Amino acid sequence: MPFRPFLAGFLLALFQPAGLFAQPKEEEPKQKFTFKAIAFARVPGLEEIYFGEERETLRLPSRNFSQPLEYEGTYPTIFYGKKKDEEGNEIYYPVATVEVPEGLKEVILVFLSTSRKVALTGRRFQILQLDADKARFPGGGRHFVNLTTTDVGVTIGEQKILARAQSSATFVPDAKTAEAGRVPVQVHFRWEGTWRLLSSTRWTMDSRVNTLVFIFEDPIRKRISLRGITNRLSAPPPLPEESEEE
Incomplete structure (x- = not known):
């Protein structure tokens, strides 16, 4: 009877190990x-x-x-x-x-x-x-990475930078700021429609380095914090040679 071979084949397929006909898992x-x-x-x-x-x-x-x-x-x-x-x-x-x-x-x-x-x-x-x-970015410059949900404004000497929420902005010193050497810096953040002071300091304009400035919400202190990481772009000038004493 043709039914028996069909039944045997059906049972054989039914009880085969599950992985035998499984497709290979894609990486x-x-x-x-x-x-x-x-x-x-x-x-x-x-x-x-x-x-x-x-x-x-x-x-x-x-x-x-x-x-x-x-x-x-x-x-x-x-x-x-x-x-x-x-x-x-x-x-x-x-x-x-x-x-x-x-x-x-x-x-x-x-x-x-x-x-x-x-x-x-x-x-x-x-x-x-x-x-x-x-x-x-150029030496002497700062790149502000604002990771917070509020705008941050920075005044460097007479130059102004706005780093909007969740964005970034690059500061490159103009000729006047670069010549000043060391300039006052104030960082403010916007809170409920008003600007509040985050940091007040002085920065040196050094063309041999640039600085990444991260503005973030500190998960431990529960407030906005600021941290700068400086990258050296060139080696410092060599020290002058000392003349040998006779």
């Missing part, structure tokens, strides 16, 4: 970029963190940027801490995540400590990311 798309990092505040025990499939090491400096590092892995980018379990085995656990937009090849990552409440969830850092191309 998750990988992202690749170069990054430099800095931490505005240290988290005890997390001076070194890890990233990528090979768990490469990132030592988080707090004064200057780290050396450029290559990332190749899944999206988003996850950073890990490391500890030992009860049996003494090393295990990695996520401490921060950042979504770097596709197409960016060079990125600056700024690590901020999270509040105690957020840290209880395991998220120890908030990461701010910036296209590294924005760090390329």
